[in-house]
Amino acid sequence: MSTQTTVEALYGSVAPVADQREAFTSGRIPVGVYGLGKMGLPLAAVYAETTGNVTGADVDPAVVECVNDGHSHVVGEPGLDALVGETVEAGALSAETDPAAVAEDARVHVVIVPTLVDDKTPDLSIVRSVAEDVGAGLDAGDLVVFESTLPPRSCRDELLPVLEAESGLELGEFGLAFCPERTHSGRALEDIRGAHPKVVGGADAESTRAAKLVYDELADTDLVTVSDTTTAEAVKVFEGLYRDVNIALANELATHADALEIDVTEAIAAANTQPFCDIHTPGAGVGGHCIPYYPYFLTDPFDVPTPLLETARAVNDGMPTYTAELALTGLRDEGVDPADATVLVAGLTYRAGVAETRKTPALPIVERLAEAGATVLATDPILDDTSEFSVAGATVVDAPTDADPDAVVLVTAHEEFRDLDVPTLAGDGRLVLVDGRQALTEYRGHESVRYEGVGLHD
Template sequence: MSRALYGARAGEEVQRGWLRTADVPVAVYGLGKMGLPLAAVYAETTGNVTGVDVDPAVVDTVNAGDCPVEREPGLPQLVADLVGRGALRATTDGPEAAAEASVHVVIVPTLVADGEPDLSAVESVVADVAAGLEAGDVVFFESTLPPGATDDVLVPVLAEQSGLDRDAFGAAVCPERTSSGRALADVRGTHPKVVGGTDPEATRVAELVYGELVDNDLVPVADARTAEAVKVFEGLYRDANIALANDLARLADDLSVDVREAIDAANTQPYCDIHTPGPGVGGHCIPYYPYFVLGWLDGDAPLVRTAREVNDSMPGFVVDRVAEGLAARERSPAAADGGDPDGGEAGDGAALAGASVAVLGLTYRAGVRETRASPGVAVCERLAERGATVHAADPLVDAGDDVPASDVAVDDLPVLDLDAAVLAAAHDEFDAVDWRAFDPLVVVDGRDALDLAGTDHRRYVVGRGWQ
């Protein structure tokens, strides 16, 4: 018999015992690169988890004891073990899973459309949850949500579509604080866990459950709206901090300063923590969070808006450096600095027309199979817009129809007749590229990760300038 935790009269020690002995069935909605590790940690703690996903291939893979999430240390072995002992199973039938569960955990993405948060994926899951919601159930939102979404949008849907009174079930925001490549460790407690309920009882249940899952401190906050704001604020801080680093990096030549070295030295001051510059900010989180404020609230946030504009401009800045280097080479093959001898800001734009350029890295970050808002994709687009012939190499993903570039294997890069190359994501596989096999190139290194020693390539490093 399943046990409901919300509003239960049993003491907390008794309720913790229920959690540890599979008496509290859990449904986790979303088995992506964050959702599956979360479901696995829930399953190893409670022994009774159903994972829900809209993709039948993901569900079949999990039910076979295999792991559809790549490059997540420890996860394949854990999934195999949990499925083998019946602690974890998967389904595409959300309402059926909801009918069996007492704890519902939502971890599907909140998208952005036309500059505003798009809650459609979350609302679709909420409708499934509502179809099976019973009195005493609790719903935890690990998805990143704009402040107020749970109170103003999601809980009313749960109440209306379930037919339950608002005080018959609990809802709490418990935002994920994980990164790809270390998700298991992060779920288990790399960082303190923030929880905030729509009422004190929901907060209590969230503390109870996550106290069993997490080997770190719990940070209960005033309410669900505050918990939503915490996650959004974390993303806004990072976006603004990276924008500062990128703004400084764009001044490297004017200042005649190695900005990366200066940042590293400045960060020896305990209160200073400037992030690292690069070719832009990608992924499913940071580039979208500003719109959880800008597109959701009526108020203005000039710093938030400016930071996003700076980071969005970096792929164009990288392409300008390619054009600058090519133009300088055309004017003076012996030029040592690769810059515009006449002091032009972006070199001769015509130098890109017909140039053959390889972009290394289409994922937004090294070692992570994710291309949403990827700087590498944006660099390909800017190059193609300016008339370049673009080739894309990435060991994790193919260019596909949405990227204006021909797909090329990393090993085949030396056979291309290239004029320039751009490093957008520093995958380990690029370390094996023999740069001595190429005729002299203009190389723009967005990550300060390439070793071009012993070559005649003209190199620009974002944050260090022309080398």
């Protein structure tokens, strides 16, 4: 005779923990995941393989159709398409366009939609809209988890009041936790399953307990519990700020390469052998949907001076111009007027192997070269939509070999560029090569190449 307790919800449950875990992993507690984007779909798929009962919500009908057909619309994520196919075929994962309908049935609600930044001001409108939908379907005992990156205090000051107003319930009748996604493009499944510790912070102790139970099942790693949702929100923002400031230090040091007559990158590598030093790698710029925006999660909402964060952002924002100027100066030193030159910009995405262009340094590089009068060509082996670069003044070509450039600026070190035969692009002249990622150092000193590297002295 079974003594197992019936468990219908996790928050506030007095059932034995083993019974709660079994109810969650057996699918008796339905999960809703709101947002099936680059990070949301991998998260939904891992929830589905863990619980067997996940419905994802996304306002894009094409995304929903793709998922329900058993495919991933997210490219460049190893194993994701197969996992989506397996979980959909097993009936563990489905998707629909109506978040409110998903909220009606779900008992664990996981929100991972984007927080936008509008002119340096965080815009929570999408997150707030989803919170309204979730709140309208909220029942006593439900657990709401936000994974979207948020300005600290958003859960406490913005989202909890929305959930309470829409549901007619109060915290204590339902749970609220913040568990930031700590996932990198290209390794989403690995990260979600436990490459890094998961951070959990609840609006009350029971929310923390319930969220910890969920992520204990989801990830094979240690969990870090913090005092509250605001602390957990700050953890995610602080991680991004650390990287922004550290990269800015590396980038500023890189600009000293010629004055010091050294390879700054060599000095950085040697300095990092000391355990208290961890300087990042300089480069042509910092892009993506995270690091360039996170400073504004502190600088805008709070009336506290942030000179370091603002300076770091200015340094990193200035690197594309610095990189473009290396090309223009190199051309002039070779006796070529930039207005008479053809410059190839190689790599348009913000990061190698990731087909995303948000805040990519390639765009301002194209703009600066075009402004100087150069004929700008651009190429990227993994990017389908290159229209923004055409608007900026570049002619897009399929491959570097389709160009006859006077200079090449490597912005993104895609694997496809690893074997780039730079001298063959030079024709009969001497080509200026600006290596924005220290990826083509083998051409330093080559008779047909004038090499300029970010942080490298030639």
